[in-house]
Amino acid sequence: MQFLNFKQGSQQGLAVLQGQDFHGLLTTDAGFPGSLHALLAQGGTALAKAAEALGKGPVIDLEKISYLPPIENPGRIFCIGLNYVDHSVESGFAVPTYPAIFSRFPSSMVGHGAPIVRPKVSTQLDYEAELVAIIGKPGRYIAKENALEHIAGYSICNDASIRDYQFKSAQWTMGKNFDGTGPFGPFFITADELPPGATGLRIQTRLNGVVVQDASTSSLIFDVATLVMQLSEAVCLQPGDVIVTGTPSGVGLARKPPLWMKHGDVCEVEIEGIGILRNPVVDEQ
Numbered sequence: 001m002q003f004l005n006f007k008q009g010s011q012q013g014l015a016v017l018q019g020q021d022f023h024g025l026l027t028t029d030a031g032f033p034g035s036l037h038a039l040l041a042q043g044g045t046a047l048a049k050a051a052e053a054l055g056k057g058p059v060i061d062l063e064k065i066s067y068l069p070p071i072e073n074p075g076r077i078f079c080i081g082l083n084y085v086d087h088s089v090e091s092g093f094a095v096p097t098y099p100a101i102f103s104r105f106p107s108s109m110v111g112h113g114a115p116i117v118r119p120k121v122s123t124q125l126d127y128e129a130e131l132v133a134i135i136g137k138p139g140r141y142i143a144k145e146n147a148l149e150h151i152a153g154y155s156i157c158n159d160a161s162i163r164d165y166q167f168k169s170a171q172w173t174m175g176k177n178f179d180g181t182g183p184f185g186p187f188f189i190t191a192d193e194l195p196p197g198a199t200g201l202r203i204q205t206r207l208n209g210v211v212v213q214d215a216s217t218s219s220l221i222f223d224v225a226t227l228v229m230q231l232s233e234a235v236c237l238q239p240g241d242v243i244v245t246g247t248p249s250g251v252g253l254a255r256k257p258p259l260w261m262k263h264g265d266v267c268e269v270e271i272e273g274i275g276i277l278r279n280p281v282v283d284e285q
Helices: 036-042 046-055 085-090 144-150 224-232
Strands: 002-008 011-018 021-026 077-081 100-103 116-118 129-135 151-158 182-190 202-207 210-216 242-244 266-271 275-283
Touching (some): 011 046, 077 224, 129 224, 129 266, 151 275
Antiparallel strands (some): 129 151, 129 242
């Protein structure tokens, strides 16, 4: 199943792909099944029942909506740094033996088509293509062999970073949380639509049509199951928690000269089987 979280006028809605079209309902429509986050919390057959209800709704004109992040206000956004060998090397770090984990705030996230905002205080706006795994089943101390049972589905993130602020301290939080710098979407793809752990999928970034990152999710150092296991050692994972799994090599920081995103650019992140996350870049006003 493929879900789309959107806004039409002042109303929010949810849609599901049927054939070539998205069918959906607004929050004010009779039969609206609830937000994707709420459906994940219900568990069981909630997603399947929601898809059935949404499929009876009208076709959604994608030209007349605004895309919203699939999960708008996740309880937690776990981001994984240095999770591809080549990216660790190009960034000047040793290949990690334990994941580099940091957090994003929901306030930094925007939907497909929304602008990535380059802040007034920096020109070092970088791109990072990342696979997103979304928790559907709660759990603590989850065994690796059972970990994928806790993943409801997948999406895409462009973990855009303000590099000079990222490295002002040993912690990366500041440079990863500027408002309007974390595109997330455009769709939520249920796990059954993809290979286990979303492994073996091509992941690519294009900046103004030029390929700048090109890799496979099979190259993750810590795969999705491992990340679920390790994160659950610290916290009880909850439905709607988001795991942003790391970026491959080719980031602007590592290029000579560095390649920073600027006003007027368009950045696309594509992951095979999930979709294309496309966002323009604008300067903060």
